[in-house]
Amino acid sequence: MKLLRFGPPGQEKPGLLDAEGRIRDLSGVVPELAGEVLSPAGLERLAALDPSSLPVVEGHPRLGPPVAGMRNFVCIGLNYADHAAETGAAIPKEPIVFLKSLGALQGPNDDVEIAPDSVKTDWEVELAVIIGTRAKRVSEADAMSHVAGYAVCNDVSEREWQAERGGTWDKGKGHDTFGPLGPWLVTKDEVPDPQDLAMFCEVDGHRFQDGSTRTMIFGVEKLVSYVSHFITLHPGDVISTGTPPGVGLGQKPPVYLKAGQTMRLGIQGLGEQTQKTVAGH
CATH class of the missing domain: 3.90.850.10 (Fumarylacetoacetase-like, C-terminal domain)
Structure with missing residues (x-):
């Protein structure tokens, strides 16, 4: 699974890359790629999603760092x-x-x-x-x-x-x-x-x-x-x-x-x- 964050600096939304290389919007599923979402259980829940059920992000948006909430x-x-x-x-x-x-x-x-x-x-x-x-x-x-x-x-x-x-x-x-x-x-x-x-x-x-x-x-x-x-x-x-x-x-x-x-x-x-x-x- 390839997880990413897209959008202007400071306003990024979570997303994933589908098998065809299209960005799918995850913001209706998780608020951010941070914290518990990155745990084994959190990643399992995302992996269980059908990417085709998620909205396609059109165009070529800016990509931000792929995780949020970094401390170190x-x-x-x-x-x-x-x-x-x-x-x-x-x-x-x-x-x-x-x-x-x-x-x-x-x-x-x-x-x-x-x-x-x-x-x-x-x-x-x-x-x-x-x-x-x-x-x-x-x-x-x-x-x-x-x-x-x-x-x-x-x-x-x-x-x-x-x-x-x-x-x-x-x-x-x-x-x-x-x-x-x-x-x-x-x-x-x-x-x-x-x-x-x-x-x-x-x-x-x-x-x-x-x-x-x-x-x-x-x-x-x-x-x-x-x-x-x-x-x-x-x-x-x-x-x-x-x-x-x-x-x-x-x-x-x-x-x-x-x-x-x-x-x-x-x-x-x-x-x-x-x-x-x-x-x-």
């Missing part, structure tokens, strides 16, 4: 062995955890702002794990029972702010528009092995990232369990699990984004995003 936008750094190698970093002994500001969250195809003082804005295609039920200090064996599904995330990053301005990585990760999520939440039953998904990112048609979740250092079960020992996870929370090689920082010489470009990125079975870069203020 958690990211994992240097979680692909080949990405760590391209940055010259050692393989982490434990997951590197940082938080992305909720203010960065946006729809999958919304414009990405290049801040006026940014010189090193970069792209990162990532597998996002979406939490369905509260997870606190859960075991790896139990971790997947707390997962609602998966989505594509672009962990847009300003490398100078991240690495050259002192302190933590968060400064380079939390700018407005730096967290495109979607196009939809794909429920975990449609993703039999999250550790075997092809993924890519292109800028102006040039493919920079062409990787696979196979090279993740810490897998989904480990990450959900690990993070839950430090941060209680709630329905709608996201763990963005790291990026494969091919980021701008890793190019020789490095390549960074500027206003007027187009990013296209996607993950096998989870859909694609397209963002234009615009001058921020």
